[in-house]
Amino acid sequence: MKDLIHYGDGVHAIDSGYGRPQLAAIHVIVQDGRAAIVDSASNASVPRILGALAALDIAPEAVDWVLLTHIHLDHAGGAGSLMCALPQARLLVHPRGLRHMIDPGKLWEATCAVYGPERAFDLYGQLVPVPAERIVPATDGLEIHVGSRMLRVFDTPGHARHHICIWDSVARAFFTGDTFGLSYRELDVDGRAFVVPTTTPTQFDPEGMHASIDRMLAMRPQAMYLTHYSRVGEVDRLGADLHRLIDTMLAVAEAARGDGVARHVEIVAGLEQIFREEAARQNWALGEEETLELLRMDLELNAQGLGVWLDSRQTGATGA
Template sequence: MLDLISHADGVHAVDSGYGRPQLAAIHIIVQDGRAAIVDTGSNASVPRVLGALAALGIAPEAVDWVLLTHIHLDHAGGAGSLMCALPHARLVVHPRGVRHMTDPSRLWDATCAVYGPERAFALYGRLVPVAAERIVPATDGLELKLGGRCLRIFDTPGHARHHVCIWDDSARAFFTGDTFGLSYRELDVDGRAFIMPTTTPTQFEPEAMHASIDRMLAMQPQAMYLTHYSRITEVDRLGADLHRLIDTMVAVAQAARGDGVARHVEILAGLEQIMREEAARQNWALNEDETLDLLRMDLELNAQGLGVWLDSQRVTAAETA
């Protein structure tokens, strides 16, 4: 089923079909009969993207750019398959991600380490490599033309070191991947959105995430287009909430005792309590049980990422001792 939402300024969101409805958005920017696609979802998302292009009257030959915010597979797993269907498009990805697009074997191994091989294959299918000559490294400050529109790359680590956000000068908005957090429409109250950080494995770095958020806020965007899930406004309010919640989640992780499973369980319990308090503070639309059920996968991955970050801090401290 095609789930296409048309926003202002030629920006359209199509549900990737990943996981559940309105979990992961793929954005299509249309200008002067040309198109750019931001993030690709998984292999199973490709027919949805092609269907959305057809609904918008855009031929596959008119897609100039496929831009990846980062190479986690819920954002980039379908990149190779989609590029096969877009004969003139070029793939734009952080320089750290280029080799993983031309040879996805290490990316696949890392994904299997998080989900296990069977679950990873069920989620993402077989990864398709992209020819090197079709890839453009997304260096900081790179400007791309889409008809008369300018898209600019911002290097935005914190969620991952291979993360970029895309500034759309016409829309005065960023396409933020995961750097500007998660905001699910099921929690909205009278159109008022809420947000939470994503600290998923394996490259969460709180100070870098704070800096990336501030760098984006300095552009005074009118909106943010999140992969999870699409358009939000009231950007300053949500940015402040992100900063507060990053620090709160880090404090929970630092207070956790022990190692391994015991520590993970303690971190996860702490994250669940943060969400209970946030639901009460913000008067979210879902009740407590429904909220925790909606956020269950994200909280589990956040707890894993915070554990990896704690271990990296210990290694760094040992190396500098």
């Protein structure tokens, strides 16, 4: 299976097929003939997951867990459909996200507010609810097992309040969802990876993100497995880059004038400049304009998230 990567330590990655090649990874953890799946991407990704399980000689009945780092639909949109295909699996999700897996109506409304109904349906299809009795709340410190392998839940707010990361005791690595940023393989230079923070709407919390990054780094991980896109090493270097870029992006947002569309346009322009400079600093494999085109959707969503963060500071608003 050409889109299946074997990393060793029982960790495998599937290209979900979401958006473009090497945009979203789904990870499979295998131990003692049992398996867990980290994130599900969209409904269209389910056949790829089942094909990867077959290639790994893992029956659907041998999958014990589907682990959602958070419930944004590029990570969780296919979870309900996937659970239908995995009869023994339980779904692990942050307590704040649990109700949205049981009844995805409000989650769908929020997604449509960002993308519009037609685009949202094209990306994710029809959301399928998960029976409550098959869901386990992912509380901080919870330990679960895949065969003899222990996985531990870390509550990691910052990208969203309902975000968790999963510590793998065998690989000595985290499955980080979006908390440890985005690392696109198109930017790699001679195997050297780079990382970009994601401040998307609506629950970006910079203090929480800084704290979550430091909490993971304190475990001295050998690698991080990002949903966008898969394994990175040199985690201390990348963590330092994340801290620096988060603060730089905050400065751009705080300097933006006005409100509404005018402020948004100014934030986008500021983010573009940050990543022009970052492309030069890091000597990314793509040129400035190619980099901006690759990051175009991320820049737009990050600017939206920074705008929501600015407004929440003024109103003291909090969300679920």
